[in-house]
Amino acid sequence: MKYEKLIKYLLFILCLVQNGEIIAQKVFWASKVVSFSSEYSDPRTTKEFRAIQVLGRPSKLPQIGSAACAWQPMTQDNPEEEFIIVSFDTLMPIRQVAVAENFGQGCIVRIEAFDNNANLKPLWENKSSPTGEIGKMLNVILPKMTDFSVKSIKLVLNTSRVKNFNQIDAIGISQSEKPVVASINVSNEIPKNFIKENLGKNINSEAIEIAPVIAPDGKTLYFTRWKYPENLGKDKNQDVWYSELQPDKSWGKAIPIGSPINNTEHNAVCGISPDGKTILLNNVYLKDGTMEKGVSKAFKLKTGGWGFPRALVIQNFRNSSEYSEYSLAPNGRVLLMTTQTKETFGGKDIYVSFLQADDTWSSPKNIGNIINTAEAESTPFIAPDGKTLYFSTIGHAGYGNNDIFMSRRLDDTWLSWSEPQNLGSLINTPEWDGYFSISALGDYAYFSSQENSMGQEDIFRLKAPESIKPLAVVQLTGQVFDSADKKGISARISVQDLSSPSDTLSTEYDPFTGDYKLMIPAKKVYSITARKKGYLPVSEQLDFTNEKNFKEFKKNLYLTPIEVGQKMTLNNVFFEQSKYDLNASSFGELDRIVELMKEYPTMEIMLEGHTDNQGDWNANLQLSQQRVEEVKKYLSKKGILLSRIQTKGWGSTRPVSSNLTEEKRRLNRRVEFTILQK
Known part of the structure; x- marks a missing residue:
């Protein structure tokens, strides 16, 4: 009893009145189904209309009408009473x-409560006739606070x-006498007056334009056009089109992407890689020109066209829906898809798959x-930050028959997400809205909508409000050169997050197809590495911890041929302050040295340590020697013979920069690697 009185008192202080006015209202929505009389089931459904759909906040209200996200008894017009019992956290x-009656309002005849001792207490009896309303929030305000705690x-x-x-739709309880109102979870920071712009006749037509995909640099817009006279095939099925951004920030006249991506079947774009050289496509392309369910990737050729799409092999992939959509994360190793199986919550769900x-x-x-x-759920899009998900559904409270929502990924499992936020009534309409896409710049968002369209469905853009933008990213670009002749050479580029060494992005650089491009989240420190057979790997540290907005950063890298006498600085080998203990963020750099020495089994090297x-x-001299000895031990543990490694500590005797400032001194604290024998 003491515990119950304490809870009651605290909630009274937190939630109730001050000078006769309510200062806060806390609603607890049902969290568990205890028992029920019946629930609707159908061989064609999974969890639709089941008793569990009554849990949580309203999914349909403030809209009204039938919804799969609501509990529906098995039979209609049942002369026997139906019931459901729910508990709370x-x-x-x-x-x-508060009871969200989204459809068939007026059938509730009694509301009762169980106390902590399982005693059933009457709360309310309906003595009114049905009003004929389709749905509403039923608010049963009791004459006074119950004298027992409701279980x-x-x-x-x-x-x-x-x-x-x-x-x-939902059942809630509150200690407030202010009527509970069903609301849409919209960010409070979304402006009320931003403009939704139809992209006009260069993009849109009387046909259907959907699925806009904006390149990360914001300069190319890909989309899918349906039943258009210039599409391929007699049925004019879906084709992929694209448009280039003009100097005045308008979009040029759209052009079909052409063969082999466009054929006589249904062709649709799903995504584009950060470097613009890989395009993600719906369906699997077969050599005979037909298609089957799945997803494919096509790669840009040196000639400027696209290669024949290659199918992505997804283990145990099943989809009973006619449609599916896909989105590839910026790191190229995580794939989101919509698919319907016997295990989905209802209709299509969003699933995640990882590259093996x-x-x-x-x-x-x-x-x-x-x-x-x-x-x-449909049209998932993972933003360039790799954390922000946009998708569309009617399963969360919204404004129309399909709204666009945003959620942020909370961890690396891709299974934990923030509560979805509706993007607001100026983006979402009473009609179908979806296919939200936003560039790395975060300036404009693109999406499909039927409202105020030139045809059946058009592509729109709007200046993205701050609250719905992805997190800030850095677009890393550049080239790779031979340090001797300064000519461009192909290489593998990888970028490692030093705070999470397992988080690495990679791409292949080809001087004939332009700069490499990688998209990485801001506010972090990275190591960038270029590797090519016959050359010493080179790595440098990149610090973007102070970047708050999109930034394009160009970084050219120079590779040195493997020859006796060649020296390089191990830029990403770190030690604890004034100690010789290796920092874990050094392991990636040292592992590359291990790979090199295993590739060249007769190679011998000299490791030289320097301080500021x-x-x-004398202490600096000793510390520099201890540090290179620690590096030597690490290489030995990875299988490199100690006899292949010499060490020398120079202390502060060989500076490469001034010691007048910390920034300059940092350059002097280094480990160097020299090839003694190839």
Whole structure:
């Protein structure tokens, strides 16, 4: 009893009145189904209309009408009473019960409560006739706070009171007498007056234009055009088109992407890689010109065209839906897709798959019920930051028959997400809205909508509000050269997050196809490395911890041929301050040296350690020797014979920069690598 009184008192202080006015309202929505009389089931469905759909905040209201995200008893107009009992993540006295009746409103005849000792207490009895409303929020305000703590609520329905099926969207309790109102979870920071711009006749037509995909640099817009006279084939099925951004920031006249991506079947674009050289496409292209369900990638050729699309092999991939959409994360190793199986929450759900060492993709995993609902989810798009997800559904409270939502990834499992936020009524309309895409610049967002379209469906853009932008990213670009003749050479570029060494992005650089491009989140420190057979790998540190907005950063790299006498600085070998303990962020750099020495089994090297001039001269000399000895031990543990490694500590005797500032001194604290024998 003491515990219950304490809870009651705290909630009273937190939530109730001050000078007779309510200062806050906390609503607890049902978190567990205890029991129910029946639930709708159908061989064609999974979790649609089941009792569990009553849990959580309203999924349909403030809209009204039938919804798969609501509990529906098995039969309509049942002369026998139906009931459902739900419990909550709290135990407290209550003043209000709120029931979201989204469809067939008016069939609830009694509301009862169980106390902590399982005693059933009457709360409310319906003595009114049905009003004929389709749906609304039923607010039962009790005359006073209950004198017991409520453990669970029981709703009793007489479904014969309202013809056809009856549905309950959510059940909530509160200590406030202010009526609970169903609301849409929209960011408070979205402006009320931004302009949604139709892209005009260069992009849109009387046909259907959907699925805009903006290149990360914001300069090329790809989209899918359906039933257009210039499409291939007699049926004019879907084709992929693209447009280039003009100097005045308008879009040029759209051009079909051409063969082999466009054929007489359904062709649709899903995504584009950060460097613009890989395009993701719906369906699997067969050599005979036909298609089958799945997803493909096409690579840009040196001639400027596209190669024949190659199928992505996804383990245990199944999809009973006619449609599926895909989005590739900026690192190229994570694939989101929509698919429908016997295990989905209802309709299509969003799943995640990971690239494996054998170049196949792992069995898809459902990303969970924070995102997925009993309705169909569609058009997922992972932003260039690799964390922000945009998708569309009718399964979360919204404004129309399909709205666009945003959520942020919370960890590296890709299964934990923030609660989705609706992008607001100026983006979402009473019609179908989806296919949201945004560039790395975060300046404009692109999406498909039917409202105010030139045809059946058009592509729009708007100046992206700050609250719905992806997190800031850096577009890393550049070239790779031979340090001797300064000519461009092909190489493999990798960028490693030094705070999370396993998080690495890679790309192949070809001087004939332009700069390499990688998209990386800002506010971090990275190591960038270029590697090519016959050359010493080179790595440098990049610090973007202070970047708050999009930044394009050009970094050219120079590779040195492997020859006796060649020396390089190990820029990403780090030690604890004034100690010789290796920092874990050094392991990637040292592992590359291990790979090199295993590739050249007769290679012998010299490791030289250097410090700045701060502190005692003799102590610095000893520290520099200890540090290179520590590097030597690491290489030995990785299988390199100690006899192949010589070491020398120079202390502060060989500076390469001034010691007047910390920035300059940092250059003097280094480990150098010299080839003694090839």
